[in-house]
Every structure is written in structure tokens, then in C-alpha cells.
Amino acid sequence: MLTAVWVAAAVVVVISLPRWLPGRVVALRGWVFTRINGEESITVPGDLVGVDRFREVYSHPAASGRSEGAALSDLFWYWLSPGPEMHQEHLEAGERYDAVALATRRILSVPRARVEELTRSCVVRALEGGRGDRRRVVRLRDLMMPVWAEFSYELVFGEPCPPHARDLIVGNADDVVTALKCCGLRHMDRRDRLTAYLVESLPRVKHELPAGLTTRECALYLQGAFFNTAVVQMSEATAHVLMALARHPDVQARARAGDDRYLDQVIAETLRLYPLFGIAHRITTGDIPLGEDVVIPAGSVLCFDYPAFHRAGFPDPGRFDPGRFAPGHAPVRELNHIPFGMPANRPCPAWRLAPLALRVAVREILRAYELDSTAAHTRSLPNRGPCLLTPLDPTGPAAARHGPGRRLTLLYMRLKDGWEDVWRSLVQLVLGTYMVWDARRLRLCERHFSGHARPEGT
Ligand code: HEM
Numbered sequence: 084m085l086t087a088v089w090v091a092a093a094v095v096v097v098i099s100l101p102r103w104l105p106g107r108v109v110a111l112r113g114w115v116f117t118r119i120n121g122e123e124s125i126t127v128p129g130d131l132v133g134v135d136r137f138r139e140v141y142s143h144p145a146a147s148g149r150s151e152g153a154a155l156s157d158l159f160w161y162w163l164s165p166g167p168e169m170h171q172e173h174l175e176a177g178e179r180y181d182a183v184a185l186a187t188r189r190i191l192s193v194p195r196a197r198v199e200e201l202t203r204s205c206v207v208r209a210l211e212g213g214r215g216d217r218r219r220v221v222r223l224r225d226l227m228m229p230v231w232a233e234f235s236y237e238l239v240f241g242e243p244c245p246p247h248a249r250d251l252i253v254g255n256a257d258d259v260v261t262a263l264k265c266c267g268l269r270h271m272d273r274r275d276r277l278t279a280y281l282v283e284s285l286p287r288v289k290h291e292l293p294a295g296l297t298t299r300e301c302a303l304y305l306q307g308a309f310f311n312t313a314v315v316q317m318s319e320a321t322a323h324v325l326m327a328l329a330r331h332p333d334v335q336a337r338a339r340a341g342d343d344r345y346l347d348q349v350i351a352e353t354l355r356l357y358p359l360f361g362i363a364h365r366i367t368t369g370d371i372p373l374g375e376d377v378v379i380p381a382g383s384v385l386c387f388d389y390p391a392f393h394r395a396g397f398p399d400p401g402r403f404d405p406g407r408f409a410p411g412h413a414p415v416r417e418l419n420h421i422p423f424g425m426p427a428n429r430p431c432p433a434w435r436l437a438p439l440a441l442r443v444a445v446r447e448i449l450r451a452y453e454l455d456s457t458a459a460h461t462r463s464l465p466n467r468g469p470c471l472l473t474p475l476d477p478t479g480p481a482a483a484r485h486g487p488g489r490r491l492t493l494l495y496m497r498l499k500d501g502w503e504d505v506w507r508s509l510v511q512l513v514l515g516t517y518m519v520w521d522a523r524r525l526r527l528c529e530r531h532f533s534g535h536a537r538p539e540g541t
Pocket residue numbers: 171172173184187308309312313314316317320354359360363364421422423424425428429430431432433437438441
């Protein structure tokens with residue numbers, strides 16, 4: 084009798100693993116990261132700085148250090164290698180940063196019609212290559228990466244992207260984002276192959292490159308901003324919007340039938356609920372006074388928590404509701420909504436181009452497919468957005484699209500995603516702990532600023 088009870092208890096525990104284990108493992112991973120990286124940071128909003136002063140502190144001129152002086156930077160440099168010292172996001176203010184930021188602005192200043200046309204052609208090409216006439220399950224991030232690889236290539240080189248270059252770019256971007264999410268280790272050979280290609284191809288770049296940089300530094304700058312950040316961020320953003328539509332059929336139907344203004348609301352709400360940055364950090368270069376006797380001292384590490392800020396001040400903040408951004412509600416500038424960062428403190432240089440391109444990409448996919456997903460949709464999207472794409476045949480009956488085959492596929496997707504999550508969370512715990520340790524061992528950022536040579540092979 085006792086044995087039967089134990090067996091039944093064990094069965095219940097095993098069956099319920101997908102419900103509770105991933106969350107516990109994520110919490111454990113956070114604890115391990117803090118232990119290894121040290122508890123040096125001030126989270127904003129938090130005990131010291133509330134939501135009401137989030138913008139003020141983020142915009143403060145002393146909230147300007149990007150890399151030097153934070154143990155956390157060693158981890159980001161590790162993930163973004165090779166060339167994190169040339170990545171615009173991690174360069175300290177100064178001549179070099181100005182030269183790089185100017186080059187980025189020049190490359191991104193593309194007329195609206197050209198952005199739209201380029202996006203459309205990249206999406207159409209990707210869909211044509213993927214057996215567009217059949218129902219299929221895809222991972223949305225994987226579907227989108229070649230699209231944004233080709234898009235970025237064409238922005239930089241001003242000519243269509245050859246398949247070989249597209250594969251190198253996707254190999255690089257996928258490796259970076261997979262490591263960042265602790266779903267896999269770094270593969271420096273994949274990343275170095277792209278660097279070698281860019282060094283060789285530099286004479287073909289259509290734009291003036293940053294002044295004062297060596298050939299290799301220019302290649303690393305392009306790799307960091309355009310063939311890593313641009314490709315990863317656009318793929319993640321598109322995957323999030325499509326995933327939100329796949330999980331909210333009513334919103335999807337309205338977005339498909341409606342105008343661009345509604346699609347913009349969907350995009351704004353998606354980036355509110357699933358901001359691409361979990362945390363953006365700054366190292367204070369001077370004191371930031373908060374009031375009588377309260378000061379954030381120079382050298383502090385401020386961690387700006389986007390998800391917490393984006394939830395504050397919205398009723399029922401966990402609900403996906405594009406209507407929050409409909410005309411008649413508070414103007415966007417008054418909302419706690421900064422998907423592209425703070426205008427006063429190194430915001431995203433693609434804040435104008437990215438939403439335009441995103442809208443066209445989503446519109447093209449909605450035109451071709453009905454989207455369904457029963458997989459989990461979380462901010463870090465470690466499952467890469469499993470989604471069922473059913474070709475839309477305007478002449479065919481909807482019943483044919485909604486038959487038992489579709490229901491079975493969606494049931495299978497839910498079960499598979501739940502169990503994959505159990506395994507993935509354990510992998511993330513082990514690989515994440517290893518990478519945090521390895522980054523602390525290599526100290527790429529600390530060595531750079533102390534003038535020590537980089538270790539071989541990094
Ligand atoms: C929907 C897509 C995107 C979103 C939501 C996004 C979001 C952001 C955010 C929030 C920041 C500021 C983080 C901080 O304060 O530290 C940022 C910075 C940055 N983003 Fe984006 N981004 C997107 C697409 C792109 C694209 C297409 C590029 C192409 C080059 C890009 C390049 C950069 C760079 C270089 C920075 C650093 C800016 C600096 O420090 O001067 N992003 N992005």
C-alpha cells in the first residue's frame with residue numbers, strides 16, 4: 084500500500100515538472116549569477132529610486148559609464164566577443180564613440196520607402212524559400228533571422244546579400260543570442276569566420292566608416308552593431324510580435340484586416356510586455372544626488388529594469404492589450420514605455436527605422452499565413468517562438484484550416500514545449516553558471532581597461 088502511494092506521488096511530481104521546475108531553476112540561476120558577479124548593483128526602480136524618478140536618474144549626465152568598473156561588464160563582453168571593445172553599446176563616451184555613433188547614424192538614415200521596400204523583398208524571399216504552400220511548425224526567431232541578416236547586409240553593402248554571407252551572419256547572430264540566453268555555449272570559430280569575411284569585404288562597404296579605426300576594428304564595429312545587435316534585436320522583436328498575434332486570435336484577425344495604426348498599437352504593446360532589454364546597465368561617472376543626504380555615489384552600477392518600469396502605472400499590466408496605445412488614451416511620451424531606451428542617454432539609433440521595418444515584416448507574414456501557438460511566450464523567449472503557420476488561401480473555406488489536424492498539432496506543441504522547458508531550464512542553469520564563471524576568469528573588460536593583453540582565442 085505504502086509503495087503504491089510513493090509511486091503515485093512520484094508520478095504526480097514527474098507529470099507536474101513542466102509546471103514548477105522551470106520557474107524554480109530560473110530563480111536558482113539568478114541566485115547563482117548574483118553570487119558570482121557580486122551584489123554590487125542598484126536596481127532601478129527599486130528601494131532607492133522609485134518608478135517616479137526612473138527617467139530622471141536614467142537621463143542624469145552622470146549615468147553615463149558603459150563598461151569600465153562593473154564586474155557585470157565582463158559577462159557582456161564575453162557574450163559579445165569578438166570585439167566587444169568596438170561595440171557601440173559598450174564604448175565609453177569619447178572620440179571613438181562619437182565616430183562610431185556617427186557611422187551608425189549614417190548607415191541607418193534610409194528613406195522610409197526604401198526601408199519598406201527592402202523589408203518586403205527580404206521577407207518575401209524568405210517565405211518563398213520555405214515551402215510557403217504547406218502548413219508547418221516553425222520557430223519564429225529562426226524564421227526571421229535570415230530576413231534581418233539580408234536586410235542588414237544590404238543596408239551596409241548596398242547590394243543583395245549572397246547566401247554564403249547570409250549563412251555567416253546568421254551563424255554569428257544565432258550563436259551570440261543562444262549564449263546570451265544560456266541555451267548554448269559560445270562558438271568563437273563561427274564568429275571569427277564572419278570577422279574574417281568582413282575584413283576582406285570592407286572595401287565594398289557603401290558608407291564612410293568611422294574615422295581613426297584599423298581595418299579589423301572597422302570589421303568588428305560592423306559585426307557588433309549590424310550583424311549581431313541589429314539581426315538579433317529585429318529577429319527577437321518580430322518573433323515576439325508574431326507570437327503575441329499567434330496567441331491572441333482576435334487581435335490577429337483585427338491586425339490582418341485593419342490599418343497600420345492598429346498594427347503599431349500591437350507592436351507598442353508587445354514591446355511593453357516583452358521589452359528586448361531585461362536590464363540596461365550604467366556605471367555612474369559622478370555622484371547623483373537624490374535629495375537631502377541621499378546620493379548615488381560615483382562608481383555605482385545602475386541596473387535599469389525595463390520589464391518592471393513597463394509594468395508600473397498600467398492597469399492589469401500582465402494582460403496583452405494593444406488598446407492601451409489607442410488614440411484617446413494618454414500620449415505615449417507620458418507612459419512608462421521606453422522600448423528604444425531613454426532619449427537623453429544613448430537610446431537605440433534604430434528607433435525610427437526599426438518600427439517601420441517591423442511593421443512591414445509583420446504585415447507580409449499576416450498576409451501569407453494564419454498563426455497559431457500554444458507554446459509559452461516569455462520575455463526571454465528561450466523556445467525561439469514555436470508557431471504553426473497555415474497558408475491563407477482566401478478562396479478556401481476556413482473550416483479546412485481549422486480541422487482536427489490543426490488541433491492535434493497545437494496539443495502536441497503545448498506538451499512538447501512544456502517538456503522542452505524542463506530540460507532547457509536545467510541546461511541554462513549549468514551552461515549559464517559555467518559562462519559566468521568563465522567570464523569572471525577571462526575578465527575581458529577589466530583587462531582591457533587595465534591595459535593587459537587579451538587572452539589568446541577570445
Ligand atoms: C525592435 C528592435 C530594437 C529594439 C527594441 C532596440 C532597443 C534598444 C534599446 C532599449 C537600447 C538602449 C539600451 C541602453 O540604454 O543601454 C538600444 C541601444 C542600441 N541599439 Fe537597439 N533596438 C532595436 C534594434 C536595433 C537595430 C536594428 C540596431 C542597428 C544597428 C540597433 C543598434 C543599437 C545600438 C548600436 C545601441 C547602443 C546605442 C549607444 O549606446 O549609443 N538596435 N537598442
